Amino acid sequence: MSSETQKILTTDGIPLEVSLKKAERRNKIKAFLLVAPLLLFLIITYVFPIGDMLMRSVDDKMVTEMLPKTFKAMEKWDGKELPEEEVFEAFYLDFRQLVDEKREGKLSTQLNYTKNGFKSIIKKLRRKSKNFEEGNYKEQIMAVHKRWADVEYWKAIKRRAPAYTSQKYLKGMDMFKNENGEIVSVSEDRRIHRILWLRTLEIAFFVTLFCFLMAYPIAHLLATLPMKYSNLLMICVLLPFWTSLLVRTASWMILLQQQGVVNDFFVGIGLVADDARPEMMYNKTGTYVAMTQILLPFMVLPLYSVMKTISPSLMRAGKSLGGTPIVAFWKVYFPLTIPGIGAGCLLCFILAIGYYITPALVGGASGTLISNQIAFHMKSTLDWSFASAMGLMLLAGVLAIYWVYNKLVGIDNIKLG
């Protein structure tokens, strides 16, 4: 029979293969259409705005758009000696345009960021340029102020030609580009951001460590106790988990105040004198204590769910084969809990590294993190492009941690609840 060469047909007379493919495609589209509303919603309201942050953080079009003719003329300038007449003429034309639109003040602020000393000479130029005669603008502009005859100031203008800048990112690392375009660090007493990055890492690391050390024993206890006891104790973990973050922070503020409950207790048992109550809040101690308690459930729950699946007979087998309890624990039990440890630590560390509310309330000046700096620039200095740059640096850090974790442990090994 030639059935192998003959195609199998459906009742409609269409080849089965084609019909199946069509059905498959229809199913794909159907599944995708279900996801589409949420996906579209998130792309518009969330993914694009993060892209917008990226644009804002590198955007430097302001000066580029204010001096279009100047930058065009400067393209031919080698940037060593004073530029030619045509650059001066272009600059004069751009500048008159700005004065007509009353935007020369913005230009002076922007240029002053690049090099100090522009403010006064631009003011002077505005006054004098009204009476400029046609032609030979180089002479006339240079006559306004001696700084206009200084090549350094023209170099500074040229540095603002590109529409994009890495300046905000460098600032976030306490660095900047100097006159020669080299990237250098700011002087040591002004390196505030590096301190913040390091402190954020340090606090996130230690909070994760403390959480791990505290969560491991209680997760083990919860996983090995009979159900009726463990359910009761589980409430101690779940109630804080479901309670408002601000409520928990408030309770720590009450506990840790100088006239607070913990200090009262210390004085009561005679540990410290009444007039020497230690400062436990508005510093790093406050941040550590409060964040550890707040993040502890996020460590306990993944550990518990992994430990729950480990059969107690494995430990018994380890012991019966001659291992001491310690050896049996270290060689048998502990390796089996590693996926839980990984998930818990990842969760804690990532939550801690972006923490904002608790450090802002109990951290004082020495216990605040990078998030607080971002919020500060969003709300107080209104330097949104700098806030965006810092936010994206933080985001890059978080994604890097995921990537490393995925390489080391595998994201599939995560177990949550």
Add this chain to the structure above:
Amino acid sequence: MALPKHTELHYRIWHYFYLTICGLVFFFLIAPLFVIFPLSFNAEEFLSFSDGMKSLDPDAFSLRWYKDMVYGTKNPWGLAAKNSFIIAIFATIGSVLLGTVAALGLSSRHMPYKGIIMAVLISPMIVPLIISGVAIFFFMAKAGLAATHTGIVLAHIILGTPFVVITVTATLSGFDHSVTRAAASLGSNPVNTFMKITLPLILPGVISGGLFAFVTSFDEVVVVLFLAGLENTTIPIQMWTGLREQLSPTILAVATCLIILSTLILVTAELLRRRSERLRGINR
């Protein structure tokens, strides 16, 4: 955990040491919440236990701060509570609708690009809140939705959907698809099948996802701080302002109410989890 009689002494000591450590950690977790209760009934304006409270003098306790919370002049809590509930309810409805439908698509084995789409859908949960706050603020400012209820509801839908997607996909992973095929073979249309067959079975997952979304919205402060105007103040915003400016016992009264609310939510969530496990035939 009683130890067998033959246990050696050093192991016995170690065991009790371990139990003590566990006890201390549990105390550390739960005690801070219980400090708030008695102090919220303080008759005085201090945030520590007065001598009268220590000796359980009835005069040292009062409902003064609760009265202030409800009737206090120029008091923001009423408006804040109203806003919080309205925003949380709408955000929950939005998150549950979008999240459940998306989870249905994601659990289909025909879904293309599952990994990358899942990563996008749960990204608001992974990205630090402060960054989400900045990004969402930029969007809402451009869309003219800053300082409106709509803007805050949309922001909370963004933050709440990952929880719904995760819980519903988890419920659907144990879902027996032959029941929907059976319904279809009996002539039911897809919508009818979903309402009559699928939804009742995944309902516990949907509700617990909704609870997560509700709590996320109700407790959210970072994004709201960027978005809210005076009219949109919420309970977390008021608590934040109160904690920053002056710790007043009224905040403790509010906090007590919030703890009671979270206890209710915890009980509901636990009951749902157990019911869901029973329905899915998982016995632990």
